[in-house]
Amino acid sequence: MTILRLAIPSPLRRLFDYLPPAATELTTVELGVRVLVPFGNRDLIGILVEITDETQFERSKLKRAKKILDQQPPLPAHLFKLARWAASYYQHPEGDALQQALPVLLRKGHACEYQHEILWRAVADADPNTLKSNATRQIELLALVNEHPSGISLDAIKAEGGNTTTLRALEEKQLVESFQRTHPSHHEQVLHEAPLTLNAEQQSALDQINKLPGFTANLIEGITGSGKTEVYLQAIEKKLNEGKQALILVPEIGLTPQTVTRFRQRFNTPIVVLHSNLTDRQRLDAWLQAREGIAKIVIGTRSAIFTPLKHPGIIIIDEEHDPSFKQQDGFRYSARDLAVMRARAEETPIILGSATPSLETLHNAKEGRYQWLKITQRAGTSLAPTFKLLDIRQEKLSEGLSTQLITAMRQHLANGTQVLVFLNRRGYSPTLSCNDCGWIADCDRCDAHMTLHREPPHLHCHHCDKQHGIPRHCPECNSDQLQPVGVGTERSEQALQQLFPDTPVIRVDRDSTQRKNAMHDIMDRVNSGEPCILVGTQMLAKGHHFPKVTLVAIINADSGLFSADFRGMERTAQLILQVAGRAGRAEDPGTVLMQTYHADHPILQTLVEHGYSAFAQEELHNRKVAQLPPYTHYALLRAETTTKYRAESFLGALRQQLEDDLLLPEHVHWIGPFPSPMEKRAGMHRAQLMIYAENRKALHQLLANLCWYLEQNKESRKVRWSIDVDPADTF
Numbered sequence: 001m002t003i004l005r006l007a008i009p010s011p012l013r014r015l016f017d018y019l020p021p022a023a024t025e026l027t028t029v030e031l032g033v034r035v036l037v038p039f040g041n042r043d044l045i046g047i048l049v050e051i052t053d054e055t056q057f058e059r060s061k062l063k064r065a066k067k068i069l070d071q072q073p074p075l076p077a078h079l080f081k082l083a084r085w086a087a088s089y090y091q092h093p094e095g096d097a098l099q100q101a102l103p104v105l106l107r108k109g110h111a112c113e114y115q116h117e118i119l120w121r122a123v124a125d126a127d128p129n130t131l132k133s134n135a136t137r138q139i140e141l142l143a144l145v146n147e148h149p150s151g152i153s154l155d156a157i158k159a160e161g162g163n164t165t166t167l168r169a170l171e172e173k174q175l176v177e178s179f180q181r182t183h184p185s186h187h188e189q190v191l192h193e194a195p196l197t198l199n200a201e202q203q204s205a206l207d208q209i210n211k212l213p214g215f216t217a218n219l220i221e222g223i224t225g226s227g228k229t230e231v232y233l234q235a236i237e238k239k240l241n242e243g244k245q246a247l248i249l250v251p252e253i254g255l256t257p258q259t260v261t262r263f264r265q266r267f268n269t270p271i272v273v274l275h276s277n278l279t280d281r282q283r284l285d286a287w288l289q290a291r292e293g294i295a296k297i298v299i300g301t302r303s304a305i306f307t308p309l310k311h312p313g314i315i316i317i318d319e320e321h322d323p324s325f326k327q328q329d330g331f332r333y334s335a336r337d338l339a340v341m342r343a344r345a346e347e348t349p350i351i352l353g354s355a356t357p358s359l360e361t362l363h364n365a366k367e368g369r370y371q372w373l374k375i376t377q378r379a380g381t382s383l384a385p386t387f388k389l390l391d392i393r394q395e396k397l398s399e400g401l402s403t404q405l406i407t408a409m410r411q412h413l414a415n416g417t418q419v420l421v422f423l424n425r426r427g428y429s430p431t432l433s434c435n436d437c438g439w440i441a442d443c444d445r446c447d448a449h450m451t452l453h454r455e456p457p458h459l460h461c462h463h464c465d466k467q468h469g470i471p472r473h474c475p476e477c478n479s480d481q482l483q484p485v486g487v488g489t490e491r492s493e494q495a496l497q498q499l500f501p502d503t504p505v506i507r508v509d510r511d512s513t514q515r516k517n518a519m520h521d522i523m524d525r526v527n528s529g530e531p532c533i534l535v536g537t538q539m540l541a542k543g544h545h546f547p548k549v550t551l552v553a554i555i556n557a558d559s560g561l562f563s564a565d566f567r568g569m570e571r572t573a574q575l576i577l578q579v580a581g582r583a584g585r586a587e588d589p590g591t592v593l594m595q596t597y598h599a600d601h602p603i604l605q606t607l608v609e610h611g612y613s614a615f616a617q618e619e620l621h622n623r624k625v626a627q628l629p630p631y632t633h634y635a636l637l638r639a640e641t642t643t644k645y646r647a648e649s650f651l652g653a654l655r656q657q658l659e660d661d662l663l664l665p666e667h668v669h670w671i672g673p674f675p676s677p678m679e680k681r682a683g684m685h686r687a688q689l690m691i692y693a694e695n696r697k698a699l700h701q702l703l704a705n706l707c708w709y710l711e712q713n714k715e716s717r718k719v720r721w722s723i724d725v726d727p728a729d730t731f
C-alpha cells in the first residue's frame with residue numbers, strides 16, 4: 001500500500017502519513033507537490049516529501065489525502081532540497097519551513113501557473129470609418145489602441161479614460177482584438193545604457209569572477225563608494241547575454257530606491273522587485289515570472305532566496321554583512337549562507353559584496369573558500385574621506401553637539417555642501433526623568449526605559465511597542481520637574497533647526513519614513529544638491545549615494561563599544577564605516593568627525609587610522625582566542641515564561657538531564673543558563689543557554705537530541721523555547 005509522507009505546517013518536528021487521494025495515478029506524482037489533506041477538524045496544505053509503503057502508524061487509522069494540487073512541484077528539486085536542508089540545519093519544523101519558501105498564495109492553494117498578460121491591439125485592416133461620427137468614445141479608444149501597435153493592457157486603457165464596455169463594442173465590430181502577451185526568451189540587446197569603463201581594480205575583480213565556469217564564491221571587499229555595484233552590473237550583463245537570470249539580495253529595498261533605479265536604467269530586460277509593499281497576487285506573479293524565465297533580474301530581500309529561476313546565472317548578495325539577511329524569529333535561516341549553498345547547487349557564481357564584510361565571510365575568504373577580491377580605491381575621481389576623533393570628555397555639549405562640530409558644520413554648509421548627522425536613537429530623548437527624586441520612566445513590561453517622543457507627544461517602549469501619554473507630574477514624588485534626558489533624532493533635529501535657521505534640516509528615521517515613498521522624496525530633496533542637514537539613524541548608513549554630502553558627524557561613536565554581545569564590536573565598526581562612507585562620494589572630498597568619550601579606545605584608533613580590514617584582522621584574532629565564531633559554531637537555546645526565574649531553572653534542569661543521560665557529544669560545550677541581557681521583555685522573563693562546538697556535526701547532533709527532548713518533555717510546554725543556530729546576536 002502506498003503512503004504519502006507530508007511536511008505539514010505545524011509546530012511539530014515530524015512528518016505526517018496519508019493515503020493517496022482515491023484514484024490517483026501515483027507514477028506521475030513528483031516529490032515537492034502540494035497536497036490538500038484533512039488535519040484535525042480543518043483542511044491543510046502539506047508538501048509531499050516521500051512516497052513510501054512503510055508507516056509506523058496503524059494503516060487503518062491513516063486518513064486519505066483529499067487532492068494533489070500540482071502537476072509539477074512549485075519549487076525546482078534543488079530548491080526543495082535546500083529548503084528541507086535548511087529546516088534541519090536551523091532546527092525548524094519542516095512543514096513550516098517549506099511553506100515559508102513559497103509565496104503566500106501558494107501556501108493557500110492558489111494555482112501555480114503563470115497567467116500571461118492580456119493585451120489589446122487594433123485588427124490589422126480595421127477601418128475606423130465604419131464607426132458613426134457621434135460614437136466619440138469608441139473613436140477615441142480606437143485611436144488610443146492604434147497608438148500602441150505592440151498592444152495595450154486593460155489597466156492602461158482605463159488609466160487613459162477608456163472602459164470595458166467601449167472596448168467590447170469595438171471588439172464586436174472587429175476593430176480591436178485581444179492577445180496574450182509573449183515574452184522574448186532571448187534579448188538581443190540587454191543594455192539600455194553603456195556600462196562605465198571599469199578601473200583596474202574593478203576590472204580585475206570582474207575578470208576573476210568571470211574566469212571560471214560553474215560555481216565560485218566571491219567576496220568583493222570594496223571600500224564605500226568603490227563601485228562594487230558597477231562590478232555587479234557588468235557580471236550580470238554577461239549572464240544576461242548568455243540568456244541567463246540574476247538574483248540579487250539586498251538588505252532593505254524601501255531604503256535604497258537608488259539601487260533599483262540603477263538596475264532599471266542599465267538593463268533592457270524585465271526586472272521584478274520583491275518588496276514588502278507588494279500584494280500577495282503581485283508577489284506570486286513576480287515569483288512565477290522568475291520561475292518561467294520571463295523576469296531576467298530578480299531583486300529582493302531575505303525571503304527572495306527561495307525564488308526559483310528557470311535559467312540561473314548568478315547570485316549577488318549586496319551588503320552581505322547586514323544582519324537582516326538572518327531571520328530573527330520562527331525559521332531562523334541565514335539567506336546569505338543559503339545563497340552560497342544555492343549557487344553551488346545551481347553551479348553559478350555568487351558575489352558577496354561589502355565595504356565591511358562580516359567576520360564569517362572574511363574568515364571564509366582567508367581560508368581560501370571564497371575568492372577574495374579587493375577594491376581599495378574609490379571609483380571615479382573621488383577620494384576616501386578623512387577621519388577625525390573629537391574627544392568630548394572636557395566639552396560642554398549643546399544638545400549633544402560639541403563646539404568643534406558646530407564650527408565644522410558651519411564651514412561645510414558655507415561652502416555650499418551638505419552635512420549628515422548620525423545618531424542611532426530615534427525619538428526626542430531616550431528617557432524622561434524627575435529632577436527632584438530621580439524617578440525614570442521605565443517600561444513595566446521590559447527592562448528598558450521608555451523613549452520620549454514629541455511628534456506626537458508620548459512615551460514609547462521600543463522593545464515591546466507599548467505607548468502611553470506623558471505624565472505631567474512625577475508618579476513618585478508628584479514634582480512637576482520632569483526632564484527629558486539625552487538626545488534622540490527629534491531633539492537633534494530641533495536643535496539643528498535653531499542653530500542653522502537658514503538651512504533645511506531633514507530627519508531620517510523609522511518615524512519620519514513611514515509614509516510610502518517617503519524615502520524617495522527625501523532622496524530627491526537631498527539630490528537636488530542644495531545645502532541641507534540630514535539627521536538620522538542607521539537608515540542613513542545603507543548604501544546611499546549622496547554626492548553633495550561632505551561632512552559626516554557621528555554624535556556618539558561610543559554607543560556600541562561596550563555591548564554585551566560578542567558581535568557588538570563588529571557591528572559598531574560596520575555601522576561607523578558605512579555611515580562614514582556617505583561622505584565625499586563625488587568631487588568634493590569628505591570628512592568624518594566622530595565625537596567620543598573614549599578617544600584612546602584601541603578599536604576606534606584602529607578603525608580611524610588603519611580602516612576596516614585592520615580592525616577585522618584584530619577582531620578575528622580576538623575571536624579565535626576567545627573561541628568564538630567563526631572559529632567555533634554557536635547555537636542559542638532561548639526560553640521565556642511569564643514567571644520570573646522559571647525560564648532559567650527550566651534550562652538548568654534540561655542541561656542537567658542531558659548531562660545525566662550522557663547525551664552530550666564530546667567537544668560540545670555549554671555556557672549558562674543565564675538570564676538574557678534584557679531579562680524581561682514584553683512581559684516575558686527570558687533566559688538562554690549557549691551551546692558551541694568546534695565541530696559542526698557534533699553541535700548538530702546535540703541540537704537534534706535537544707529538540708527531541710524538548711518535544712517529549714512536559715515541562716517544555718510551559719515555556720516558550722526556540723533554537724537559534726548561528727545567532728546574529730545573543731540578546
Ligand SMILES: Nc1ncnc2c1ncn2[C@@H]1O[C@H](COP(=O)(O)OP(=O)(O)OP(=O)(O)O)[C@@H](O)[C@H]1O
Pocket residue numbers: 196197198199202222223224225226227228229230354355379380381543544545581
Ligand atoms: N569605473 C567607474 N568610473 C567612474 N565612476 C564610477 C565607476 N564605477 C562606479 N562609479 C561611480 O561611483 C559611484 C559609487 O559607486 P557605487 O555606488 O557602485 O559604489 P559602492 O561600492 O556600491 O558603494 P557603497 O558600498 O558605499 O554603497 C557611483 O556614482 C558610480 O556611478
Ligand SMILES: [Zn+2]
Pocket residue numbers: 443444445446448461462463464465466682
Ligand atoms: Zn516595553
